[in-house]
Amino acid sequence: MLDKLSRLKVPELSRRAFAAICALTALALLIALWLASGQHTFDLFQTRGQIANRERTLLIFSMLLAALVLVPVYYMLYTFAWRYKTGHDHKYSPNWDTDKKYETIWWGIPIAIITVLAAVTWVTSHSLDPYKPLNDDRQHLKVQVIALQYKWLFLYPDQEVASVNKLVIPNKWPIELDITSDAPMNSFWVPQLSGQIYAMPGMSTKLHLDAQQRGTFKGMSSNISGADFSKMNFTVESVGIEDFKTWVTNAKQGGHFTADSYTKLAKPGGAQPVTYHLHDKSIYDNAIMKYMGGHQ
Amino acid sequence: MIFASWLGKLDWSYFWHGWVQFGGQIATVGGALTILAALIYFKKLGWLYRNWLTSLDAKKIGVMYIVVSVVMLLRGFGDAIMMRLQQILGSGGGHGFLSGDHFQQVFTAHGTIMIFFVAMGLMFGIINLILPLQLGARDVAFPLLNSIAFYLYLAGVILVNLSLVFGEFGAVGWLAYPPLSELAYSPGPGVDYWLWSIQIAGIGSTLSGINFLVTILKKRCKGMTLMKMPIFSWSILATMILLLLVFPILTATLFMLSLDRSMGMHFFTADMGGNAMMYINLIWAWGHPEVYVLVLPAFGMYSEIVATFSRKRLFGYTSMVWALMAICVLSFFVWAHHFFTMGAGGNVNAFFGIMTMVIAIPTGVKVFNWLFTMYQGRVHFDTPMWWFMAFATTFLIGGGTGVMLAVPAIDFQVHNSLFLVAHFHNTIIGGVVFGYLAGIAYWLPKIFGFKLHERLGKAAVYCWVTGFFTAFMPIYLLGFMGATRRMEQFDPALQYQGLFIISGIGTAIIGLGVLLQVVQLGYSIWKRKELAAGHDPWHGRTLEWSVPSPAPEYNFARLPVVTERDAFWVAKHGGPALYSGPFKDIEVPKESGVGLVVGLAAAVFGFGVIWQLWWLLPIALAVIIGTLIKQTYVEETERIIPAKELKA
Numbered sequence: 033m034l035d036k037l038s039r040l041k042v043p044e045l046s047r048r049a050f051a052a053i054c055a056l057t058a059l060a061l062l063i064a065l066w067l068a069s070g071q072h073t074f075d076l077f078q079t080r081g082q083i084a085n086r087e088r089t090l091l092i093f094s095m096l097l098a099a100l101v102l103v104p105v106y107y108m109l110y111t112f113a114w115r116y117k118t119g120h121d122h123k124y125s126p127n128w129d130t131d132k133k134y135e136t137i138w139w140g141i142p143i144a145i146i147t148v149l150a151a152v153t154w155v156t157s158h159s160l161d162p163y164k165p166l167n168d169d170r171q172h173l174k175v176q177v178i179a180l181q182y183k184w185l186f187l188y189p190d191q192e193v194a195s196v197n198k199l200v201i202p203n204k205w206p207i208e209l210d211i212t213s214d215a216p217m218n219s220f221w222v223p224q225l226s227g228q229i230y231a232m233p234g235m236s237t238k239l240h241l242d243a244q245q246r247g248t249f250k251g252m253s254s255n256i257s258g259a260d261f262s263k264m265n266f267t268v269e270s271v272g273i274e275d276f277k278t279w280v281t282n283a284k285q286g287g288h289f290t291a292d293s294y295t296k297l298a299k300p301g302g303a304q305p306v307t308y309h310l311h312d313k314s315i316y317d318n319a320i321m322k323y324m325g326g327h328q
Numbered sequence: 329m330i331f332a333s334w335l336g337k338l339d340w341s342y343f344w345h346g347w348v349q350f351g352g353q354i355a356t357v358g359g360a361l362t363i364l365a366a367l368i369y370f371k372k373l374g375w376l377y378r379n380w381l382t383s384l385d386a387k388k389i390g391v392m393y394i395v396v397s398v399v400m401l402l403r404g405f406g407d408a409i410m411m412r413l414q415q416i417l418g419s420g421g422g423h424g425f426l427s428g429d430h431f432q433q434v435f436t437a438h439g440t441i442m443i444f445f446v447a448m449g450l451m452f453g454i455i456n457l458i459l460p461l462q463l464g465a466r467d468v469a470f471p472l473l474n475s476i477a478f479y480l481y482l483a484g485v486i487l488v489n490l491s492l493v494f495g496e497f498g499a500v501g502w503l504a505y506p507p508l509s510e511l512a513y514s515p516g517p518g519v520d521y522w523l524w525s526i527q528i529a530g531i532g533s534t535l536s537g538i539n540f541l542v543t544i545l546k547k548r549c550k551g552m553t554l555m556k557m558p559i560f561s562w563s564i565l566a567t568m569i570l571l572l573l574v575f576p577i578l579t580a581t582l583f584m585l586s587l588d589r590s591m592g593m594h595f596f597t598a599d600m601g602g603n604a605m606m607y608i609n610l611i612w613a614w615g616h617p618e619v620y621v622l623v624l625p626a627f628g629m630y631s632e633i634v635a636t637f638s639r640k641r642l643f644g645y646t647s648m649v650w651a652l653m654a655i656c657v658l659s660f661f662v663w664a665h666h667f668f669t670m671g672a673g674g675n676v677n678a679f680f681g682i683m684t685m686v687i688a689i690p691t692g693v694k695v696f697n698w699l700f701t702m703y704q705g706r707v708h709f710d711t712p713m714w715w716f717m718a719f720a721t722t723f724l725i726g727g728g729t730g731v732m733l734a735v736p737a738i739d740f741q742v743h744n745s746l747f748l749v750a751h752f753h754n755t756i757i758g759g760v761v762f763g764y765l766a767g768i769a770y771w772l773p774k775i776f777g778f779k780l781h782e783r784l785g786k787a788a789v790y791c792w793v794t795g796f797f798t799a800f801m802p803i804y805l806l807g808f809m810g811a812t813r814r815m816e817q818f819d820p821a822l823q824y825q826g827l828f829i830i831s832g833i834g835t836a837i838i839g840l841g842v843l844l845q846v847v848q849l850g851y852s853i854w855k856r857k858e859l860a861a862g863h864d865p866w867h868g869r870t871l872e873w874s875v876p877s878p879a880p881e882y883n884f885a886r887l888p889v890v891t892e893r894d895a896f897w898v899a900k901h902g903g904p905a906l907y908s909g910p911f912k913d914i915e916v917p918k919e920s921g922v923g924l925v926v927g928l929a930a931a932v933f934g935f936g937v938i939w940q941l942w943w944l945l946p947i948a949l950a951v952i953i954g955t956l957i958k959q960t961y962v963e964e965t966e967r968i969i970p971a972k973e974l975k976a
Contacts, residue, residue, distance in 0.1 A: 061797055061830075069802075074805075074808045076807075088741075094738060106721075109720050112702045112707075129644070150685060152735070153734075154678045161673065161677075216513050219743070226740070227743075229671060232605075237670070250819075254745065254812040255505075261428070262818075323598050
């Protein structure tokens with residue numbers, strides 16, 4: 033049986049036929065991808081905040097720059113493979129192995145392209161530094177963010193509000209986030225508004241962002257922090273300034289949020305969105321400082 | 329009570345986790361017992377011990393590395409299938425079949441196995457097969473050390489598989505960031521399995537690094553100056569320099585984390601003055617050079633293959649050497665690009681971002697040189713060349729997305745997303761895996777004397793490439809949609825399921841490719857007479873093709889003398905003869921069981937630390953040290969192959 037199978041004659045493919053098969057495979061994959069991603073939100077492109085908008089522009093620029101290099105290289109790869117497949121009657125130079133002119137060109141081209149990208153990188157690493165306040169004279173809205181196992185706590189010290197798993201912000205208003213973790217490392221990410229930054233125990237990081245449109249945006253932890261980290265989702269709601277004030281007033285009707293409530297909330301487990309009246313403004317600082325001590 | 333402390337942390341509760349895990353336990357124990365039973369039934373145990381396990385022949389050690397790596401590849405691939413299946417189910421509203429913790433163990437094992445026990449194993453395997461032959465050397469510099477290094481790698485493999493049977497594996501990601509990997513958040517033995525399996529294998533890697541570095545510097549044949557050395561050997565030189573500089577960092581870092589976990593210390597804990605950022609810097613100071621440790625040998629293999637199958641000298645040899653060494657040096661200055669998102673300032677991020685993209689320059693030069701090696705050549709599209717085309721087709725995209733990730737402000741948006749996952753699979757599968765599969769297809773005839781079946785091989789290449797794109801293009805798209813890595817569950821409202829299903833189909837196509845390769849291997853062994861390769865099946869250029877296939881134990885009956893690069897090609901085309909003069913007696917290393925004993929004792933040591941069986945540690949250490957000391961008293965470590973036999 034096996035022996036018969038091994039003598040089975042499968043016709044040899046011509047290289048044209050093989051190229052056609054490859055092209056059809058690629059086309060089928062593209063169509064499948066197109067159908068599967070048709071009505072989806074591409075968060076990184078459909079951005080809704082000024083930081084994410086600028087990061088998107090940079091992303092598109094870098095893709096175009098990459099295409100500028102890759103397209104000619106692919107062209108050369110396949111034409112050379114086609115043209116110099118054995119049996120051709122083009123020139124054959126088995127000992128031609130060095131050429132200063134050519135080699136200078138292909139050290140030169142990547143150097144030129146990388147120089148351009150390096151300049152862009154230098155500028156944007158500073159202009160899009162998450163620690164840099166937005167270019168806005170208005171008083172930034174301060175929010176303190178604590179990642180817990182497995183939920184996010186948002187503290188508004190100036191508005192005296194605490195909110196779990198829901199960050200409400202006034203539309204088109206600059207926001208300043210101080211971020212830490214009272215759990216393993218997490219990463220705070222709202223892709224439609226801005227890039228992410230880590231939330232780390234005993235450390236405080238900063239992120240500045242705004243929303244340019246009203247709406248609800250998905251937020252998450254993008255760094256593994258324990259068994260249920262995939263449930264660490266939260267929402268960001270961008271609302272009008274009046275609605276924000278109303279939300280603050282309503283939130284303050286909720287229960288009091290004190291050091292004790294914090295200790296209870298910090299125990300491992302999920303949580304539903306809920307708001308409180310923030311009483312203890314030192315919760316954020318204490319969440320960091322508790323890691324600073326040695327043996328008591 | 330005393331009995332309990334004798335058993336350390338071992339406890340019955342660690343044996344039963346659920347039916348899915350039970351499947352893993354049965355598969356592991358059953359697999360091991362089946363192999364053992366087969367060896368006993370066919371009376372091959374003694375043969376295996378005498379001819380393979382105790383052999384100090386680098387080629388045989390190489391084959392053993394490859395066999396173990398392929399077994400681990402199948403396990404790592406099994407993990408990949410489980411993850412994909414879980415994500416398909418978990419993105420459609422269901423819970424799937426894996427809990428969060430179990431899913432995390434699976435991807436931690438997948439990453440750890442694929443890097444340490446597949447890629448590293450295949451790399452050392454291929455180096456062992458070919459490096460001495462290519463240098464015109466009879467052996468590596470330290471044959472016994474080579475065997476010890478292999479068994480330390482095997483000890484890691486044993487531990488990583490034992491975790492399936494006794495206990496659990498780390499649920500912390502393949503680099504186990506603290507404080508998650510500290511006792512406070514991961515009290516079970518899983519992280520200890522992770523730590524000690526790669527710790528022991530890593531020490532083996534360092535020993536191999538010393539061995540191959542010295543081999544290259546001291547064992548080259550007469551006339552082979554460094555700039556006449558084949559480019560694959562150059563890539564190994566660059567790799568071994570990198571490896572020797574970074575693996576000690578890994579060893580020290582893992583040791584500190586282990587002290588935290590086993591001895592209550594606080595190097596990396598969140599509190600008590602520990603500093604997790606220190607761990608993250610150290611682990612990436614090893615981790616980024618590590619990916620170049622894996623990819624540089626693959627670049628070397630592509631260089632050999634493109635020149636051989638284009639029947640043309642490698643274009644820009646000097647450029648290639650400079651590019652290799654430039655990558656080697658630059659890779660030390662990029663580690664912080666793994667944590668642009670941890671709040672370093674603009675200057676630090678910009679520096680590490682720019683250093684990272686600078687690596688694209690020498691890499692680009694290498695691509696151009698490969699292209700111009702084909703230019704005005706006569707390109708023969710045998711399977712190894714198909715792998716090269718597969719590599720170029722996939723790796724270029726991975727390079728492009730890598731440069732994108734190097735821009736900090738873009739990284740803020742794609743860090744830890746599925747875009748990143750797609751990127752590194754793009755470079756590691758496209759660059760490393762395809763390279764090693766190319767290397768195996770290219771060099772296996774030299775070791776076993778027969779070629780692998782061509783058309784099955786080409787069908788496998790087609791499946792791997794198609795499968796790769798089908799599996800990972802959806803993953804890139806999911807990254808653009810803002811999907812995070814390492815999630816076993818997604819909100820069904822996000823409608824990610826369709827793309828995960830396409831990705832799953834891709835995984836199945838890769839699986840078909842793997843299956844075709846298994847069939848190819850079986851078929852080629854069966855038809856080995858028809859597929860017999862002469863000493864030079866590919867019209868090769870370098871010394872390994874000048875000796876018979878399979879290569880004899882002593883590699884070269886008479887040592888070659890070379891005058892030029894591509895010495896064998898030159899000799900075939902009217903150049904000076906490689907071999908002259910009388911035959912002399914040859915010394916080859918005697919078989920030795922030292923490596924086997926040391927490796928097994930190291931595995932026992934690791935098992936002891938993991939389960940805190942403290943009484944076991946001095947015993948295991950005493951066996952290791954005693955065996956090594958005893959070895960220093962052995963005077964006859966070599967046997968002679970007389971000149972008479974060589975002439976025959």
